[in-house]
Amino acid sequence: MMAGVPYECELVREQLPxxxxxxxxxxxxxxxxxxxxxxxxxxxxxxxxxxxxxxxRSVPADEVPDTLxxxxxxxxQQRAPARGARLLWxxxxxxxxxxxxxxxxxxxxxxxxxxxxxxxxxxPTPAAPELAQKxxxxxxxxxxxxxxxxxxxxxAEPLPRANIPAERSRxxxxxxxxxxxxxxxVAAKPELPQQQLARAKAxxxxxxxxxxxxxxxxxxxxxxxxxxxxxxxxxxxxxxPPVHKARSALGQQEGGAQGGGAGMRxxxxxxxxxxxxxxxxxxxxxxxxxxxxGPGPHPSRPxxxxxxxxxxxxxxxxxxxxxxxxxxxxxxxxxxxTAEAAGAPPVFARATLVKGAGQSMIALVVASGAPTDTITxxxxxxxxxxxxxxxxxxxxxxxxxxxxxxxxxxxxxxxEVTSSAGKRDYILFVPAMSRLGEVAPSAPVASYxxxxxxxxxxxxxxMTGLVILAEEPLDGEVKGGIPRGTPAxxxxxxxxxxGFEVEAQGDLVFTLTHRR
Amino acid sequence: xxxxxxxxxxxxxxxxxxxKEAGSTDIGEVVARARAGDRSAFDILVEQYTPRVxxxxxxxxxxxxxxxxxxxxxFIRAFSSLRHFRGEAAFSTWLYRVAxxxxxxxxxxxxxxxxxASEMVPAGSDDPPPDLDMAGIGMPEIEQPxxxxxxxxxxxxxxAAIRSLPEHQRAVVVLYDLQGLSYEEVAxxxxxxxxxxxxxxxxxxxxxxxxxxxxxxLLRS
Numbered sequence: 001m002m003a004g005v006p007y008e009c010e011l012v013r014e015q016l017p018x019x020x021x022x023x024x025x026x027x028x029x030x031x032x033x034x035x036x037x038x039x040x041x042x043x044x045x046x047x048x049x050x051x052x053x054x055x056x057r058s059v060p061a062d063e064v065p066d067t068l069x070x071x072x073x074x075x076x077q078q079r080a081p082a083r084g085a086r087l088l089w090x091x092x093x094x095x096x097x098x099x100x101x102x103x104x105x106x107x108x109x110x111x112x113x114x115x116x117x118x119x120x121x122x123x124p125t126p127a128a129p130e131l132a133q134k135x136x137x138x139x140x141x142x143x144x145x146x147x148x149x150x151x152x153x154x155x156a157e158p159l160p161r162a163n164i165p166a167e168r169s170r171x172x173x174x175x176x177x178x179x180x181x182x183x184x185x186v187a188a189k190p191e192l193p194q195q196q197l198a199r200a201k202a203x204x205x206x207x208x209x210x211x212x213x214x215x216x217x218x219x220x221x222x223x224x225x226x227x228x229x230x231x232x233x234x235x236x237x238x239x240x241p242p243v244h245k246a247r248s249a250l251g252q253q254e255g256g257a258q259g260g261g262a263g264m265r266x267x268x269x270x271x272x273x274x275x276x277x278x279x280x281x282x283x284x285x286x287x288x289x290x291x292x293x294g295p296g297p298h299p300s301r302p303x304x305x306x307x308x309x310x311x312x313x314x315x316x317x318x319x320x321x322x323x324x325x326x327x328x329x330x331x332x333x334x335x336x337x338t339a340e341a342a343g344a345p346p347v348f349a350r351a352t353l354v355k356g357a358g359q360s361m362i363a364l365v366v367a368s369g370a371p372t373d374t375i376t377x378x379x380x381x382x383x384x385x386x387x388x389x390x391x392x393x394x395x396x397x398x399x400x401x402x403x404x405x406x407x408x409x410x411x412x413x414x415x416e417v418t419s420s421a422g423k424r425d426y427i428l429f430v431p432a433m434s435r436l437g438e439v440a441p442s443a444p445v446a447s448y449x450x451x452x453x454x455x456x457x458x459x460x461x462x463m464t465g466l467v468i469l470a471e472e473p474l475d476g477e478v479k480g481g482i483p484r485g486t487p488a489x490x491x492x493x494x495x496x497x498x499g500f501e502v503e504a505q506g507d508l509v510f511t512l513t514h515r516r
Numbered sequence: 517x518x519x520x521x522x523x524x525x526x527x528x529x530x531x532x533x534x535x536k537e538a539g540s541t542d543i544g545e546v547v548a549r550a551r552a553g554d555r556s557a558f559d560i561l562v563e564q565y566t567p568r569v570x571x572x573x574x575x576x577x578x579x580x581x582x583x584x585x586x587x588x589x590x591f592i593r594a595f596s597s598l599r600h601f602r603g604e605a606a607f608s609t610w611l612y613r614v615a616x617x618x619x620x621x622x623x624x625x626x627x628x629x630x631x632x633a634s635e636m637v638p639a640g641s642d643d644p645p646p647d648l649d650m651a652g653i654g655m656p657e658i659e660q661p662x663x664x665x666x667x668x669x670x671x672x673x674x675x676a677a678i679r680s681l682p683e684h685q686r687a688v689v690v691l692y693d694l695q696g697l698s699y700e701e702v703a704x705x706x707x708x709x710x711x712x713x714x715x716x717x718x719x720x721x722x723x724x725x726x727x728x729x730x731x732x733x734l735l736r737s
Contacts, residue, residue, distance in 0.1 A: 017721035018714065045725075048732060052725045055735045056693045059674055062574055064567045068584055072562050072591045077555070 008035060009042055016042065020049035547607045551598050558595055565608060566591075568695060569615045575690040576619035578679045586622050590615040605704050612697070612705045616687050623683065670734055677727040685720035688713055 005013070012032045018024040019032045036042045543564070549557035566587060573586035593614050594601075601610050678689055684706070691702045692713070703710045728735065 013722070014715070014718050017718045020721075048725050048729075049721060051732060051735055052728055053693070053721060055670065055674055055728070056678070056689065056724065059671055059694060061567065061571045061694075062580075064570045065580075065584065068570060068587060069562055069566050071584070072566065072588050073559055075588050076558065076562070076592055076595050 006041070009039060009045075012036070012042065013045075016045055017049050017053070020046045021053055543607060544603070547598075547601070547603070550595075551601065558598075561607070561611075562591055565611055568608070569611060572612060572615050572690055572695060573619040573622075575675065575678060575694055576616065576686060577622050578675065582622050583619070586615065586618045590618045593618065606701075609697075609701055609704050612691065612695075613707070616691070616705060620683055620687065666734065666737055670731075670737075673728065673731045673734060677724050680727060681720055681723055685716050685723065688716045689720045689724070692717055 012019075012035045015024055015028055015032045016036075019029070019036065024032060036046060543561075546557045546560050546564075550561055569590055570583055570587045573590070574580060574583035577583050577586060590611065594611055601607065678686055681689065687706060688702055691697045691705055692699070697705065699710045699713050703713045706713065
């Protein structure tokens with residue numbers, strides 16, 4: 001509600017544009033007309049609206065550059081091949097992908113171990129990642145089953161994707177690293193240091209996820225990677241509770257915020273992105289990504305992280321250039337860079353996550369002040385794990401963190417967040433159910449959209465007991481789920497309080513649009 | 517023969533969209549030929565629809581270069597997936613949908629470019645973020661005698677205000693007010709219901725009024 005607007009005016013305010021335009025009909029028209037006729041304020045508003053509508057419509061169309069139509073014709077001719085040739089490949093893509101995958105798997109199983117980067121899982125042919133990417137784009141990533149030779153498909157044509165935003169978050173979230181999955185399965189078992197070291201050496205190379213061709217790491221490189229892992233700091237004690245706003249149960253956890261860093265893995269050992277290859281089993285063998293991820297919040301759909309990884313690849317392919325290169329090779333490069341600096345990454349936030357009953361997902365919202373950055377969230381307490389994301393751009397972005405992947409650990413998990421850029425102008429939110437902590441940065445924050453975002457997420461959490469499953473970058477819209485039956489008025493109130501416009505889209509989905 | 521798909525009588529500035537030029541062949545036939553793989557038929561569609569698609573993309577992205585790229589991409593996508601077009605909707609509506617999606621994608625990409633430090637707002641500040649799109653346009657110089665300049669300023673201010681709208685509101689305003697589509701057509705393009713279109717349009721106009729409040733004098737001139 002606008003400040004100072006009388007209640008009666010507020011009731012008709014939304015209909016005023018239609019009234020001003022003259023398209024309002026029926027009872028609504030009578031209601032609005034009755035009010036406007038007796039309200040000078042609304043009469044003025046109607047007059048202004050008429051002026052604005054008329055002014056908007058008076059904007060003339062721009063002349064089309066003469067060169068545009070010929071340019072389009074040329075582009076269509078070059079990029080869209082003859083239809084007959086085009087229709088053949090979609091039919092062949094899946095069988096070819098499956099066949100190629102089977103061949104590659106059997107080759108991988110028979111070939112000497114040194115033919116492959118440990119854990120890389122991809123036949124180190126320069127074309128493999130690109131082909132796998134195409135296979136993934138055709139929806140046959142699962143068929144490739146983790147082998148980087150998904151499909152020998154031809155150049156894919158861009159198709160309209162009405163419901164799939166091509167430009168998703170600037171952060172390509174890493175899926176559950178295989179090592180992490182392994183740990184989740186054996187979380188109850190304490191691990192010996194030797195086992196950790198051995199597993200570290202078998203962990204996948206981050207380069208595997210980069211679509212750009214990457215040579216297999218040499219023995220030296222592997223050794224260096226092993227050293228980095230071996231040089232991980234000893235179990236780290238988290239510096240107490242952190243800078244967080246306690247929410248109900250949060251306070252209970254503070255005493256036990258001991259980092260079980262023994263098993264903590266450096267970011268360089270994490271898989272950089274999903275969507276192409278499934279995670280690997282304990283022996284490094286490829287597994288189906290979905291099966292490995294376990295039941296997620298959307299069982300019928302690809303894992304969220306997988307989908308986002310896929311989009312990142314699409315983006316990289318469709319828009320070649322510096323940005324695409326960054327997307328294509330950035331994950332691996334960032335992982336390596338972080339590994340080099342693994343000794344002392346700047347920690348800008350610490351907190352304790354408290355898992356609530358029935359809670360399935362945390363969404364971390366990060367507003368980064370650095371143009372590019374690698375953000376690492378380390379979970380300690382129980383089996384320690386790291387999650388790593390590469391961000392580009394300073395807009396807030398959302399990081400999904402499925403709690404069932406943390407599930408084997410204790411109820412409260414100390415976390416540390418580090419940044420490869422060494423920047424401290426971040427905001428990190430952990431919006432979730434009532435028993436989840438909210439993390440605040442440990443340093444002064446200067447970040448775009450920070451305040452309204454904080455408000456909206458916090459209010460939303462309080463009001464609905466909601467875990468926000470944001471699937472869009474927060475540069476405009478946040479999509480989330482709300483419990484069925486949440487009154488529309490509550491949402492509206494939330495929007496008014498937060499600086500976001502809230503639009504309910506059915507029972508369970510809403511959109512928050514940032515007002516600027 | 518000219519066929520007019522829209523021209524709403526209730527509107528003060530009805531806009532017509534001609535899908536068939538005088539003396540030309542039926543657009544449905546052209547689409548059918550293009551679907552059958554006839555490139556020359558598709559070229560006719562390109563000639564016919566480029567101006568409208570370009571203006572939609574231009575109003576959404578706010579950049580001529582970006583709009584041209586979007587139009588090109590929209591036509592390539594349209595050509596590639598023409599076989600999926602079943603003719604239930606008007607071809608123009610279908611093409612608009614493709615174009616709006618492409619333009620929205622481009623806008624998101626542009627938005628996600630790093631911001632300048634000066635564009636950032638310290639946390640905790642009660643002031644709303646600066647309206648980036650309005651920044652740099654400057655207040656109109658009322659004493660400027662040249663009507664042409666004033667008209668240009670008016671146009672710039674209005675377009676900046678439109679660009680500052682949230683994505684779905686911006687698209688509705690562009691399609692309804694600038695392209696002259698009906699509620700039903702806009703709903704079809706946006707893949708939503710007419711009620712939603714009306715609601716978005718109302719909100720968009722209220723937001724536009726708010727943004728243009730300081731420039732009302734200029735708009736009246």
